Amino acid sequence: MSEHVYMLPCAAEGDRPDLxxxxxxxxxxxxxxxxxxKHRREFMEQVARAGLPAPxxxxxxxxxxxxxxxxxxxxLPWYANPLxxxxxxxxxxxxxxxxxxxxxxxWGQENQIVQQGMAVEQPGCAPPIPAVEGTxxxxxxxxxxxxxxxxxxxxxxxxxxxxxxxxxxxxxxLLLGDALYPDYYHGPNHYSLRRLRGLGETLQRLAxxxxxxxxxxxxxxxxxxxxxxxxxxxxxxxxxxxxxxxxRQLLEVVQADGALVLEERGVVQRL
Numbered sequence: 001m002s003e004h005v006y007m008l009p010c011a012a013e014g015d016r017p018d019l020x021x022x023x024x025x026x027x028x029x030x031x032x033x034x035x036x037x038k039h040r041r042e043f044m045e046q047v048a049r050a051g052l053p054a055p056x057x058x059x060x061x062x063x064x065x066x067x068x069x070x071x072x073x074x075x076l077p078w079y080a081n082p083l084x085x086x087x088x089x090x091x092x093x094x095x096x097x098x099x100x101x102x103x104x105x106x107w108g109q110e111n112q113i114v115q116q117g118m119a120v121e122q123p124g125c126a127p128p129i130p131a132v133e134g135t136x137x138x139x140x141x142x143x144x145x146x147x148x149x150x151x152x153x154x155x156x157x158x159x160x161x162x163x164x165x166x167x168x169x170x171x172x173x174l175l176l177g178d179a180l181y182p183d184y185y186h187g188p189n190h191y192s193l194r195r196l197r198g199l200g201e202t203l204q205r206l207a208x209x210x211x212x213x214x215x216x217x218x219x220x221x222x223x224x225x226x227x228x229x230x231x232x233x234x235x236x237x238x239x240x241x242x243x244x245x246x247x248r249q250l251l252e253v254v255q256a257d258g259a260l261v262l263e264e265r266g267v268v269q270r271l
Contacts, residue, residue, distance in 0.1 A: 004148045008020075015215075017034075019043045024147055027053070030055035032058075033074060035067075063084040067177070072128045080134045096118070098115075111184045150167065158195045174206060180225075191232055191233075200233075203225060
């Protein structure tokens with residue numbers, strides 16, 4: 001993807017996200033643990049097959065199962081937003097077999113996307129229990145890998161309140177996680193104007209040229225990304241108006257999910 005960043009691409013089946021290796025001269029760093037132990041092991045096998053150095057540390061973009069359940073049995077030191085650590089503690093107190101997830105979907109406590117993905121990726125799975133406990137991240141914390149620095153950036157977004165992006169400074173590349181997606185967990189699928197503004201302002205301030213979302217494979221230009229977020233909140237969001245094919249595809253996904261844009265007093269628009 002860039003001088004220091006390598007990716008195992010996402011897969012729609014099982015709702016697998018991209019997994020990333022950032023390889024420096026002194027050490028390597030992994031972003032997200034994957035949807036299952038099997039997913040993480042496949043990543044590690046690909047790293048070894050490519051002759052790349054195995055990661056010595058791992059950090060999460062957020063707590064959702066497809067990004068974190070690969071922690072199961074993991075022995076690497078790992079880092080996450082303090083909120084992420086709390087959510088994972090709660091996840092360990094729940095049952096994640098197919099029947100339990102289906103019940104939570106029926107009761108409105110879980111998203112159907114989770115049920116569909118888990119049925120493919122790891123039916124009957126246990127909650128993620130790594131061999132070592134995670135370390136809380138601070139906003140702006142940096143990881144020095146030798147010839148490259150990775151900075152953790154907490155992002156205000158609708159998808160989840162524990163979102164962290166990772167800025168690979170020397171490559172001017174931002175790993176976004178799922179920050180571009182709506183909130184699928186609280187009421188109708190939606191964005192909010194307040195968080196869209198906050199996300200756009202945060203991205204505008206960061207020093208990157210390109211970014212990638214965890215369920216996409218195409219690099220996004222910073223100018224296209226900031227424009228996309230601004231258009232979401234303005235009502236001017238026709239797919240043909242977007243310069244980036246990857247962002248047009250993302251818009252089609254959230255439109256198919258029936259996402260709304262909300263303000264405090266009610267609905268602004270249906271995407």
